[in-house]
Amino acid sequence: MTPPHRLHRSYCFPSIENESFANHFAFVSSAVNTPIAYTASATRTHTSISQSSSAWLAHPVRRRHTHLLRFPPSKTPKLHQISCISSSSNNGNGTAAHPDWPLGPPGHPGRFAPKYWTKGLREDLKRRLPLYISDWKDGLRFKSIPVILFLYFACLAPVVAFGGLTFALTNGSMGVVEFLLSSGASGMAYALFSGQPLTFIAPTGLTLAFTVALYGFCQVASFPFLATYAWVGIWTAFILLMAAVVNFSDLIKFCTRFTDDIFNSLIATNFLYEATRALLGAFFVFGADKTNPFVALSLAFGTFVSARFLTGLRTSRYLFKKARDTLADFGPVLSIAAMSTIAALPAVAKVGLERLSIPSSFSLAGGRPFLVPIMAAPLSLRLLAIVPALLLTCLFFLDQNISVRVVNSARHKLKKGPAYHLDMLILAVCTFVCSLMGLPWMCAGTVQSLAHVQALAEVESRNGRDQIISVQENRLTPFFIHLAILCSLFLLPVVSRIPMAVISGLFLFLGRNMMNGNDFLSRIRYMFMDPKLYPKDSPMATVPARQVHSFTILQVSCLTALWMLKLNKKTSMFFPAVIATLMVIRSRIAPRFFPQETLNILDGELTDANEKGTEVTANSRKLTSATSQ
Secondary structure (H helix, E strand, O other), rough: OHHHHHHHHHOOOOOOOOOOOHHHHEEEEOOOOOOOOEEOOOOOOEEEEEEHHHHHHOOOHHHHHHHHOOHHHHHHHHHHOOOOOOEEEOOOOOEOOOOOOOOOOOOOOOOHHHHHHHHHHHHHHHHHHHHHHHHHHHOOOOHHHHHHHHHHHHHHHHHHHHHHHHHHHOOOOOOOHHHHHHHHHHHHHHHHHOOOOOOOEOOOHHHHHHHHHHHHHHHHOOOOOOHHHHHHHHHHHHHHHHHHHHHHHHHHHHHHHHHHHHHHHHHHHHHHHHHHHHHHHHHHHHHOOHHHHHHHHHHHHHHHHHHHHHHHHOOOOOOHHHHHHHHHHHHHHHHHHHHHHHHHHHHOOOOOOEEEOOOOOOOOHHOOOOOOHHHHHHHHHHHHHHHHHHHHHHHHHHHHHHHHHHHHHHOOOOOOOOOHHHHHHHHHHHHHHHHHHHHOOOOEEEHHHHHHHHEEEEEEEEEOOEEEEOOOOOHHHHHHHHHHHHHHHOOOOHHHOOEEEEEHHHHHHHHHHHOOOHHHHHHHHHHHHOHHOOOOOHHHHHOOOHHHHHHHHHHHHHHHHHHHHHHOOEEEEEEEEOHHHHHHHHHHHHHHHHHHHHHHHOOOOOHHHHHHHHHHHHHHHHHHHOOOO
C-alpha cells in the first residue's frame, strides 16, 4: 500500500489537466483502502475518512500524514461548485456509507476471528432495539388492515398447498395442520424478535424437496423418520446459531444485484410455473367434457386480472386519490372475495371445482404427541444426522440471507437498517423448536416478503415507472398475519371453501408482482428491440448495447442452469449449494469479460442503472470543472 506522504509529493494528482478528477479521487480512495467522502466548507475542503480506515490510521507515523490527504491549495473546489459526493446510501445519520453497510465494503476483512464473535449480534441489537417501540406504533395505520387481509391469503395458500403435498409424499407423517401450526407460531415469533420484521419465514419448495428426500432416505435405511428429522433440525439450528455468533452472514456482502435478480427470477418463475401447471394440467385429466378446467381457468384469470387492475389504480389518473389508494390496498382481497363468491353460485358450484384440502378438525398426523422422542434414536443416528444437516444449513443460510438482502434493497428506501445476524439467530431458535415438535421447518419466503414490502410501500410514478418513495416499516402487520394463519386452525371448514383456482390466480399475481423492479428481466426485452427505439432511461444510454446484451445472456444462462437443476429430482437436494456459485461467477468470471465501469452500472446498488451512470458522469464533470478553475 502506498503511504499518503508519497502520494503527496506529487500532490496526489500528477496529471490533473489530462485526466478527470474522478480517476484521482478513486486513486486516493484505494490508497487508504476505503471510500472517501469529500465535503466542502466555507473556508477549506477536507477529506472525511470513513470508519473502516481508522485502524490503518491509528499507526503514529501514518497519523502524522493524515493532513496530507487534502486537495492541493490550487486545486481546491469552491463551495458553490460542489454539492455533494457520497456513496449510494447512508448510515442513517447523514454521513456517507457503503451500499453494503453495515457489513462493510467488499474489501473489508471478515470478522470471523474469536475476538469479533457476537459483534454482529451486538451491533444489530444496538441498531434495532431503540426502534422496537416505534416498530409497533408505525403499524397503527389504516393501511395495515388491507395488508393483513391480503398477506393472510397470500401466505395461507402455499402453507396449505405444501402441507397437502407433504402429507402425500411422506405417507401422512406431516400434514396441513402441522404446517398451519408451524407457520403461524414461527411467523409470530419472528415478527416479535427478529431484526427485520418485514421478512416473512414460510414453507418453501426447496425445503419441501429436502424433506421428501430425507423421508426417502429414512425409508431405504429403515430409520425412524420423525426422530431423524428432529436430529437433522437440531444440528441445523446449532450450526445456524454458531453462524450468527461468528458473523458468518458477513459473507452476504459478496452477493450483488446479479445474484439477487437471478434468484428472484427463479422464485417468480417457479410460482408462475406451478400455477400454470395446475391450471393447464386439468385439461389432460378430464375427458371430453372440459367445463371444469375452463371454469377454473376463468376464475384464476379473473383473480389475476382484477388484482392487477385494482392495485394499479394507485398510479391511475381516475377517481380521487383516497379512493384509488383504498381500492389498491384492498385489491387482492376484493379479487379473492369476488371470485370465491362467483364460484359459490349454484350455476358454477355444480361444476365441482376443487377446493382447498384442509382437515375438518385439529389433530397432528397419526394422533402423535407434540414432542418427538429424540432420545429413542440410537447414538449413531444422532451423529449421522450432521451430514444432511450441513446441506440443510447451506439451504437456510443462502435462502435466508438472500431474501433478507432483497428486502433491505436500496430501491425499497428502508430507513431502520438491517440485522442479518439477529435474523439468523431467531431462525435458528425457530428451527430448533420446530424440530423438537416434529413440525415443518420455516425459512425466509422471498415472494411473501417482497409482497409484504410492496403492500406497505408508498409508490409514485416517475418517468413511466412505479418507484417506492417510502415503506411503513413495522412489526404489527407480520405478527397479525401469522396470528390469523394460526387461528385458521379453528376456521378450517370456512377456509376450505376457497377454490384452488382462485389460489392459482393469487399465485400468478404474486409471481408477476415479484418481477417488478427486476433489472435483469427488464433488460431481456431490449434484446428484441430496435436500437433506435431504446428508452432514454435504458442502460444503453451509458453502456454499449453489445455489453448490455452479453451481460443479460450470462444471467439468462445462469437462470436456465438453475432451473434445470431444480427440475431434476436427483439434484434437487444439492440445488441450494449451486446458488452460491452465482457469487463466484459474478466476482471471478464476469470481471474478465466486462469492464468495471459496465459492471458498476449494470450491477450497481441504485434503483435505476441509468441514473447511476448519469450521476457518476455528472459528478465527474463537476469535479473536473471545479479543479480546472
